[in-house]
Amino acid sequence: MKSQSSTLLAEVRGFRQNHPDVRYVDLIALDIPGHFYGKRYPVEMLEKVAAGSPLKLPQNAVLLGAQGGLFKIGDYCFNDGDPDANRRLVPGTLKPVTWESQPLGQMLITSDGTQAPIEFEPREVLAKVLERLQHQGIHPVVAFELEFYLFDKQLENGLPQFARDPLSGDADDQPNLHIERLSRFSDVLDDMAQTAKDQGIDITVITAEIGPGQFEINFGHCDDGLRAADWAALFCRSTRGVALKQGYRASFMAKPYLQFPGSGMHVHVSLYDAAGNNLLAAHQQQPLRHAVAGCLELLPHCMPIFSPNHNAFRRLGGTVNAATRASWGFEDRDACVRIPESDPRNLRIEHRLASADANPYLVLAAILVGLEHGLETKREPIAPLNEDRNSGTDFPVEMLDAVRAMQQQPVLRDKLGAEFVDVYCENKRQDHLAFQQEIHAREYRWFL
Known part of the structure; x- marks a missing residue:
């Protein structure tokens, strides 16, 4: 001390x-x-x-x-x-x-x-999971990827407006992946990246995503899980601040437009022993299969963490690369758990289900618990999507159902802490009920 x-x-x-x-x-x-x-x-x-x-x-x-x-x-x-x-x-x-x-x-x-x-502080929940893994000789290496939207600074009747293209002055209302969008929005994107680096965040790749005004920023792989989650949290804060300074709004809201893709939080995780050997690659990658099975088994019970609000559930299904069932696959972006192509040293999972506005500490804690559970139980996973496009198990798609599924799950209560699970689930339940305590204009149009 x-x-x-x-x-x-x-x-x-x-x-x-x-x-x-x-x-x-x-x-x-x-x-x-x-x-x-x-x-x-x-x-x-x-x-x-x-x-x-x-x-x-x-x-x-x-x-x-x-x-x-x-x-x-x-x-x-x-x-x-x-x-x-x-x-x-x-x-x-x-x-x-x-x-x-x-x-x-x-x-x-x-x-x-x-x-x-x-006990229910998010960073403490993750710290306890990482400490337990360390005692087992398991050392995660983690990299977050975050998608977000840029909007015009001014709202119209409370609704977001497309960001203005700095070159033409027109609304950036065309969904595309064109590299030119990075050039047109380079002033604000460069400021976001440099500000993040000034915060000590290891920024790597910047991508123009499919949605209008939508971008993704990747972080470097980090051997300290707490620091990796710190980076994700701090990046959201600095990005919103830089956007306002530059005349925009930036949001990590999961589904700001129904007709365009939502924003996700993708998390790459590999596991190593004290000697630096990739645990997932041992024995013809059998531990990888066990870890995947554990993730998929617990995934339906972690939905309040991966989709933490009403809007986040809107992101699931119906658009590009947003899963509707708990699934996995090799080089398959339709899967919740994707195995990117890599050499044995860098073999990892990419967990793609969480929304961009989820709590990064809790998302990583839930993923690690799934991996840990899989390595302990040593079960075989369901067929990957590469073998069966219909493979997958259902998960809750409404908050109250998701809360019920999480609160009574014994593995989560044991490994995340029963006090945390109870407090978190009640917080989500109360948030959902508070959200329902307002009559939307659509209700008057339909039922008045």
Whole structure:
């Protein structure tokens, strides 16, 4: 702890020296729906925290709903006195914020690694899964890919409008994969990529996707699962900020247009032992098949994580490369679990089901639990799509059904934590019910 304090103190002091105009730093963490919450600290107070002063925030801030309200979940929020809980600074994450008008810094905070971690904090859930795998000699290497849409900065009657092509001034309303779109939107895309790199995020490939104004950015493969998820979370924050600065809106909403493809979060995962051997490639890739079987078995019970809101379920099926059943295949983008072509050293799965607005910590935790379960049970998977285009098992496509499937699943309760599963499922149930408490104009057109 003393060594960590000295490292954090050096980081804060180095930041102050390099950015003398920064007076405040946002201390931020991801809540259950995948939004950042936190506090804005004077930078001199941050130095005291780095030196060992306590950092406390309300425990129940993690439980905020999609609109920021609190739900009664067991005794939390309304019967527990709303207690504070200790947080800690995440080393290496203190970076300048360059997309706001005033100089500012930001730094991740978390409860994992504190004396009493919050069991339902997303980063803590992932940390526990990674720690258990490490004790088993399993070391994941992870890479996220995130799709998002650019919109015009101004909404029209609350609805998103196509982003304006900077070259022509016209709406970018034609779905295509043309490389020229990267050139036409290069100013905002280059700013997003450079800002992400300034945050310490390893940005690699940028792709123009099929939807109008839709793009995908890939991250480098990372041997620290927490850091890989940190990158995905921080990228969403910085990308939205840069877009506004450049005169656009950026959104990771799963299905902003019914007629165009949704946005997904694709996660590549390979598993290695302490000597660096790819565990999935051993014994003629038999562990790979077992891992796939475990993922597919648990997938229908993880849908509230992969599709965390009403809109995310709209993304499933009916459009390009969006699965409607739990399936797998070699080099097959219609599968939930795709096995990209690679040499044995880089053999991995690509999990393609999660929506872009899902919580990256929880998505990765659910995927790793599926892989772990498969390696333990050693079952054979169903036929891949390459052999049978009808292969697959059903999964829930409505939130309340998905919550029921998740809450009673014994493997998830054991490996993700029963307290987390109960809290998460109730949070999703309450969010869904709150979403239903508004009458849409369509109901009046149909039934008035």
